[in-house]
Amino acid sequence: MTAAAVGLSHSPLIGRNDPDADVLARVDRAVAGAREFVRAFDPDLVVLYAPDHYNGFFYKEMPPFCLATEAHAVGDFGSQAGPLSVDTGAAKALAQGVLDRGVDLTVSARMTVDHGFAQPLEVLFGGIDRVPVVPVFVNGVATPLCPVTRIRALGTAVGEAAAALDRRVLFLASGGLSHDPPVPVLEGAPPRVADALIEGRPPTPEQRARGEQRVVEAGREYAAGSTAMVPINPAWDNRLLDHLERGELTEFDSWTVEWMAKEGGGSAHEVRAWIAAFASLAATGPYDMTSRFYEAIPAWIAGFAVATAQGR
Numbered sequence: 001m002t003a004a005a006v007g008l009s010h011s012p013l014i015g016r017n018d019p020d021a022d023v024l025a026r027v028d029r030a031v032a033g034a035r036e037f038v039r040a041f042d043p044d045l046v047v048l049y050a051p052d053h054y055n056g057f058f059y060k061e062m063p064p065f066c067l068a069t070e071a072h073a074v075g076d077f078g079s080q081a082g083p084l085s086v087d088t089g090a091a092k093a094l095a096q097g098v099l100d101r102g103v104d105l106t107v108s109a110r111m112t113v114d115h116g117f118a119q120p121l122e123v124l125f126g127g128i129d130r131v132p133v134v135p136v137f138v139n140g141v142a143t144p145l146c147p148v149t150r151i152r153a154l155g156t157a158v159g160e161a162a163a164a165l166d167r168r169v170l171f172l173a174s175g176g177l178s179h180d181p182p183v184p185v186l187e188g189a190p191p192r193v194a195d196a197l198i199e200g201r202p203p204t205p206e207q208r209a210r211g212e213q214r215v216v217e218a219g220r221e222y223a224a225g226s227t228a229m230v231p232i233n234p235a236w237d238n239r240l241l242d243h244l245e246r247g248e249l250t251e252f253d254s255w256t257v258e259w260m261a262k263e264g265g266g267s268a269h270e271v272r273a274w275i276a277a278f279a280s281l282a283a284t285g286p287y288d289m290t291s292r293f294y295e296a297i298p299a300w301i302a303g304f305a306v307a308t309a310q311g312r
């Protein structure tokens with residue numbers, strides 16, 4: 001089996017709250033490099049690990065992770081809406097393979113996803129329907145969260161199951177590193193907000209626009225130096241990337257939910273997608289990180305990273 005991995009931070013504020021031109025040029029170069037890496041690797045299957053931001057998963061039942069055999073994007077923040085090109089056969093095979101390996105996977109036969117899934121597919125492949133994909137939701141915001149060891153176990157089981165498929169598999173992770181965007185929190189929420197987080201009724205266009213505007217304004221304030229949110233933490237982010245680069249994935253087993261939130265903010269748990277993807281690649285054999293880019297970009301509310309890795 002041939003395998004590779006790409007990690008790519010997402011932000012719905014890309015193109016809306018842009019940083020200085022020199023930062024933007026550096027990001028563009030890194031993303032173009034990742035696109036070229038993917039084109040050269042030429043995957044025939046993408047396993048996409050991404051979080052959700054209360055568009056698909058709600059507290060009525062909130063799994064720690066969930067694999068989809070069909071998926072539809074809501075089109076939040078101008079991301080592409082509609083069905084993802086899910087490889088249902090591969091998804092079912094991976095689901096069975098993961099369950100057989102003792103990881104209690106939730107399966108969705110019709111997953112609703114948001115910009116977390118849509119953006120990396122649009123950026124790297126030009127759309128959400130261009131490449132056979134198996135979407136794997138990894139809870140990155142809705143506490144209580146499972147220990148990181150279970151995310152590593154998930155990634156390992158998916159990687160082992162993928163190795164049995166005889167395909168060219170790209171493990172793709174979507175997530176900010178440290179960042180603290182204004183995502184609602186159930187604990188202490190007023191009844192109307194709590195109800196929305198639990199039930200997940202689709203917002204009206206006006207409600208969605210208001211919520212998106214709140215995130216855009218938070219990005220402007222963050223870039224202007226607001227301290228209302230946990231700051232981006234480049235040292236922590238680079239430590240994560242160091243461990244991924246060196247294949248030191250067991251290091252993450254001691255990373256607690258509380259410590260991660262303190263170091264990297266309420267959405268730092270999105271790094272779980274990265275840990276899962278690299279655990280999958282590691283399960284197929286030794287790998288080399290072939291490129292690594294990092295920049296703290298407050299305007300996007302993102303410790304923004306792009307990394308590529310190739311199985312030896």
Ligand SMILES: O=C(O)CCc1cccc(O)c1O
Pocket residue numbers: 010011012013053175176179181182183215267300301302
């Ligand atoms: O949809 C939301 O409420 C949060 C949006 C959002 C903002 C900044 C960075 C992110 O990674 C992100 O997902």
Ligand SMILES: [Fe+2]
Pocket residue numbers: 010051053116175176267270
């Ligand atoms: Fe996010």
